[in-house]
Amino acid sequence: MSAKKITIRDVARHAGVSVGTASRAMNAAPGVMEQTRKTVQAAAQDLGYRPNAAARALRSRSSRLIGCLFSDLENPLYMRLFNSLQDRWAEAGFVTLMTSSSGRLEREHRAIATFAERGLDAIVIAPGHEADPELVRLLTAFPGPIFVVDRDTPVEADRLLFDHAGAMRLAVNHLAGLGHRRILPVFSHVTTRPGLMRHAGFDAAMRAADLPLGPRVEPETPNSPVFDEVRAALSAPDRPTAMVVQGTRVLSSALNALANLGLRVPEDVSLVAIGDSALTEDHVPPITSLRLDREAMVDVIVNRVLMQIRDGRSDVQDSLLEYELIERASCARLT
Amino acid sequence: MSAKKITIRDVARHAGVSVGTASRAMNAAPGVMEQTRKTVQAAAQDLGYRPNAAARALRSRSSRLIGCLFSDLENPLYMRLFNSLQDRWAEAGFVTLMTSSSGRLEREHRAIATFAERGLDAIVIAPGHEADPELVRLLTAFPGPIFVVDRDTPVEADRLLFDHAGAMRLAVNHLAGLGHRRILPVFSHVTTRPGLMRHAGFDAAMRAADLPLGPRVEPETPNSPVFDEVRAALSAPDRPTAMVVQGTRVLSSALNALANLGLRVPEDVSLVAIGDSALTEDHVPPITSLRLDREAMVDVIVNRVLMQIRDGRSDVQDSLLEYELIERASCARLT
DNA sequence: CTGAAAGCGCTAACAT
DNA sequence: ATGTTAGCGCTTTCAG
Numbered sequence: 001m002s003a004k005k006i007t008i009r010d011v012a013r014h015a016g017v018s019v020g021t022a023s024r025a026m027n028a029a030p031g032v033m034e035q036t037r038k039t040v041q042a043a044a045q046d047l048g049y050r051p052n053a054a055a056r057a058l059r060s061r062s063s064r065l066i067g068c069l070f071s072d073l074e075n076p077l078y079m080r081l082f083n084s085l086q087d088r089w090a091e092a093g094f095v096t097l098m099t100s101s102s103g104r105l106e107r108e109h110r111a112i113a114t115f116a117e118r119g120l121d122a123i124v125i126a127p128g129h130e131a132d133p134e135l136v137r138l139l140t141a142f143p144g145p146i147f148v149v150d151r152d153t154p155v156e157a158d159r160l161l162f163d164h165a166g167a168m169r170l171a172v173n174h175l176a177g178l179g180h181r182r183i184l185p186v187f188s189h190v191t192t193r194p195g196l197m198r199h200a201g202f203d204a205a206m207r208a209a210d211l212p213l214g215p216r217v218e219p220e221t222p223n224s225p226v227f228d229e230v231r232a233a234l235s236a237p238d239r240p241t242a243m244v245v246q247g248t249r250v251l252s253s254a255l256n257a258l259a260n261l262g263l264r265v266p267e268d269v270s271l272v273a274i275g276d277s278a279l280t281e282d283h284v285p286p287i288t289s290l291r292l293d294r295e296a297m298v299d300v301i302v303n304r305v306l307m308q309i310r311d312g313r314s315d316v317q318d319s320l321l322e323y324e325l326i327e328r329a330s331c332a333r334l335t
Numbered sequence: 336m337s338a339k340k341i342t343i344r345d346v347a348r349h350a351g352v353s354v355g356t357a358s359r360a361m362n363a364a365p366g367v368m369e370q371t372r373k374t375v376q377a378a379a380q381d382l383g384y385r386p387n388a389a390a391r392a393l394r395s396r397s398s399r400l401i402g403c404l405f406s407d408l409e410n411p412l413y414m415r416l417f418n419s420l421q422d423r424w425a426e427a428g429f430v431t432l433m434t435s436s437s438g439r440l441e442r443e444h445r446a447i448a449t450f451a452e453r454g455l456d457a458i459v460i461a462p463g464h465e466a467d468p469e470l471v472r473l474l475t476a477f478p479g480p481i482f483v484v485d486r487d488t489p490v491e492a493d494r495l496l497f498d499h500a501g502a503m504r505l506a507v508n509h510l511a512g513l514g515h516r517r518i519l520p521v522f523s524h525v526t527t528r529p530g531l532m533r534h535a536g537f538d539a540a541m542r543a544a545d546l547p548l549g550p551r552v553e554p555e556t557p558n559s560p561v562f563d564e565v566r567a568a569l570s571a572p573d574r575p576t577a578m579v580v581q582g583t584r585v586l587s588s589a590l591n592a593l594a595n596l597g598l599r600v601p602e603d604v605s606l607v608a609i610g611d612s613a614l615t616e617d618h619v620p621p622i623t624s625l626r627l628d629r630e631a632m633v634d635v636i637v638n639r640v641l642m643q644i645r646d647g648r649s650d651v652q653d654s655l656l657e658y659e660l661i662e663r664a665s666c667a668r669l670t
Numbered sequence: 671c672t673g674a675a676a677g678c679g680c681t682a683a684c685a686t
Numbered sequence: 687a688t689g690t691t692a693g694c695g696c697t698t699t700c701a702g
Contacts, residue, residue, distance in 0.1 A: 007695055018673045023697055031671060053453045054398060055695035057389035058678050076409050083435060087442075095449055098433045100418060107422075114430055118388045225617035252587055253617060259594040260619055282560035282588060284595055342679055353689045358681055366687060390679035393694050 006047050015043035026051075057119065066094045066305065067115040069108060070149075071128030071192075073100035074223060076248060077275055078126070084298045085124070092306055094121070103128035103221065105135075112138040120144060122305050126151055130192045145308035147301055152193045158304045159318045160297065164194055165201030167290045167323035171244045171272040172205035174288075174325055179334035180242040180270060184233055186217040186226055186254055187246035187274060198274070202244065214240065223249045230257040234269065241334055242270040248277050255283070266332035276326060285329035292321055341382050350378035361386070392454065401429045401640065402450040404443060405484075406463030406527075407557060408435035411583060412610055413461070419633045420459070427641055429456070438463035438556065440470075447473040455479060457640050461486055465527045480643035482636055487528045493639045494653040495632065499529055500536030502625045502658035506579045506607040507540035509623075509660060514669035515577040515605060519568055521552040521561060521589055522581035522609060533609070537579065549575065558584045565592040569604065576669055577605040583612050590618070601667035611661060620664035627658055 012022040017040060025032050025040035043049075057063045066089055070078050086096040097120065099111040108127050112135065115123050124147040129135060131154060139146060139155045146157035175183055185202050189195050206213055215236070217229040233240060234257070245251045251273050255265075263269050265285060273280045276291035300319050308314070347357040352375060360367050360375035378384075392398040401424055405413050421431040432455065436442040443462050447470065450458050459482040464470060466489060474481060474490045481492035510518055520537050524530055541548055550571070552564040568575060569592070580586045586608050590600075598604050600620060608615045611626035635654050643649070 005695090008697095009695080019696080020674075020698080021672055024672085027697085029697095033671065036672080050452050052393070052695050054389050054392035055678090056697075058387070058393050058680085059695080059697045061678075063389060073408075074411050074414050079409050079414070079435070083437060086434065090445065090449075095432065095453060097430065099421065100414070102418060110425065114425075117385050118430060223613065225613075227617065227619050249613065252614065256590075256619055278558065278560075278584065279587065282562065284562050284591055340679090343681095344679085354679095355681080355690070356688050359688085362681085364681095368687065371687080387679050390694090391681075393696085394679080394681045396694075 006049055010047055011040065011044045011049045014047060015040045062121055063119045064094050065097055065118060065120045067097045067120045067123040069099050069101060069111045069123065069125040069127060071101050071103050071126055072222065076277055081294060081297065084294060085301060088298060088302045101128055105129050105132060108135055109138060112142065116142050121309050124149060124301060124305060127153065145305065147305050150193055156316055158308065158316050160300050161318060161320050162292060163320055163322045164197035165204065168198060168201035169205040170323060170325045171290060172209055175242045175270060175272065175331065176209040176211060178270065178331055181211050182214055182238065182240040184217065184240035184243045186230065186243055186250060188220060188222050189218045219250050222247050225253045226250055227253050227257045230254045231261060234261055234263060244272045244274065246274045248279050251279060266330050270332055271330040287330040288328045289326050290323045291326050292323055297321060341384055345382055346375065346379045346384050349382060350375045397456055398454045399429050400432055400453060400455045402432045402455045402458040404434050404436060404446045404458065404460040404462060406436050406438050406461055409558060411612055415629060416632065419629060420636060423633060423637045436463055440464050440467060443470055444473060447477065451477050456644050459484060459636060459640060462488065480640065482640050485529055491651055493643065493651050495635050496653060496655050497627060498655055498657045499532035500539065502609065503533060503536035504540040505658060505660045506625060507544055510577045510605060510607065510666065511544040511546060513605065513666055516546050517549055517573065517575040519552065519575035519578045521565065521578055521585060523555060523557050524553045554585050557582050560588045561585055562588050562592045565589045566596060569596055569598060579607045579609065581609045583614050586614060601665050605667055606665040622665040623663045624661050625658045626661050627656055632656060
């Protein structure tokens with residue numbers, strides 16, 4: 001359209017100062033008289049000045065762009081995380097570039113390459129292939145700070161790890177306390193950290209509680225249907241009396257199987273969901289679930305990333321985030 | 336890291352040409368000898384040259400960034416759309432900047448402002464507040480081409496509109512053909528085009544089929560639970576024998592209510608879902624649903640946007656996309 | 671504290 | 687077909 005570009009020179013002229021001063025005034029740089037700053041900002045306001053991001057990036061060698069690469073944004077939990085991150089970074093003047101790989105490796109490669117090419121100031125990743133060599137190579141070549149969310153990616157980076165083993169302990173002990181002995185785990189055996197740790201953690205918790213390890217249902221992905229498998233498992237003679245079920249899609253599929261068999265929750269089978277979503281809250285009955293404190297999560301990520309950007313990738317550190325068991329109506333004492 | 340920046344000057348020197356030639360050679364510009372191009376590209380490869388996006392954007396006045404603003408990315412259908420768009424644009428050398436407003440107006444404002452500030456080459460939007468004056472103002476001020484997806488936003492832009500009225504006709508006629516007379520509509524009365532047209536279209540289709548308009552369930556948002564309302568509607572003496580249900584979350588809530596009442600699909604109540612998702616496919620029984628051809632959708636959007644970027648926002652045009660009824664096992668003849 | 675001037679790396683216009 | 691050169695709009699020395 002015909003809105004002619006208005007640049008910093010225009011602002012400077014309008015305010016009767018030099019471009020250098022105008023720049024300093026608008027960037028809250030030190031060493032500008034309060035008076036001058038006011039004048040300049042008024043001028044900018046007047047003219048509707050919009051700084052040119054490209055010019056700024058070129059000169060300052062900072063794109064003020066932060067990248068996110070998540071393996072599965074169809075998971076509403078990750079989507080929410082992304083939304084929160086985006087909001088927080090926007091407050092700090094950063095724009096967020098989001099990519100969902102849907103677990104496809106070549107997409108993850110391309111995303112990282114793009115991030116580097118575009119000169120992003122930092123990236124946060126939760127890739128689907130946590131230890132792929134090419135991925136690691138690209139990551140190592142990335143010049144800025146990296147933040148890894150719940151993955152065992154061998155790269156020098158800050159990390160936020162979720163305590164899946166602790167979560168399994170919480171679930172198993174809760175169920176065991178209600179008298180359950182046969183607990184069916186329903187979560188995928190993905191090859192990334194969460195999957196691995198959940199299985200190991202579940203087994204350990206069962207052993208510690210002196211309960212027998214029985215059959216398990218392992219959807220291929222966190223989004224695969226489990227209707228048939230759950231149905232089969234719950235039709236067996238010594239059927240499980242409780243289940244620990246992953247996520248949103250798998251959970252919904254499991255509930256479908258239960259309804260289909262005419263099994264009621266919690267009278268016939270108790271349920272603990274991994275991950276707290278609208279589904280677990282809104283379902284009737286509401287479902288007991290393992291929740292991560294998203295605010296805490298966002299705080300850690302945002303603060304560390306911003307700090308790394310400021311200080312130029314100093315030391316790296318790991319944080320561990322505990323799950324919390326939200327008791328609702330889906331678990332009953334075994335009679 | 337210690338990787339010192341390697342610029343186009345280095346490439347030019349290494350290849351024994353001028354920077355101008357190097358630039359032309361790498362950008363597939365016309366008027367470069369095949370020989371020279373080869374040499375330059377080899378040099379670039381050798382040195383591991385990565386063009387600086389900021390410099391390029393500054394000089395060429397094109398950021399090679401395309402923005403998307405969707406109201407609700409928690410809807411897996413929109414998430415998929417975003418993924419496809421991102422892939423296609425990446426092939427053409429564009430990076431996609433995604434924002435999900437979650438229906439929050441101030442986020443939509445900020446997103447558009449950011450898009451303008453960053454000099455995006457084009458934007459595609461499906462805002463939650465389709466006619467907000469400030470939004471329209473910001474949009475009008477946006478200098479590049481705009482593509483509107485299924486909204487009645489009063490701005491000069493290409494548009495892709497979904498035929499919701501036709502969809503309702505498909506659903507109602509299908510159900511009417513099976514002998515149903517009392518059909519319960521379950522979709523939100525959002526103030527945007529899809530909600531408006533669905534309701535109007537449903538009513539029109541019912542009248543055309545000579546069926547009585549009965550009660551309706553209107554979740555506040557496409558993500559609101561409808562358990563209680565559906566339960567109430569289906570407990571009435573002359574209860575509906577069929578339902579037309581929106582999306583993923585609402586559908587899942589409705590199924591929950593059905594199961595809770597002990598009503599079976601399709602024996603006791605028939606079901607048509609608006610929007611085809613993993614849930615409708617994987618559910619047992621699989622759910623008859625109204626589908627939009629995503630490939631067609633993506634083609635229209637990508638082609639138009641790329642063309643507008645090339646030709647500088649010439650004429651605008653509307654496209655209409657029809658729904659298709661996928662018959663599955665959730666509808667039965669009324670006996 | 672402020673002004674002047676030097677580029678950041680690249681593309682496009684103009685020469686040759 | 688290729689070389690030369692002038693900026694794109696901004697931040698950041700360096701003077702004053």
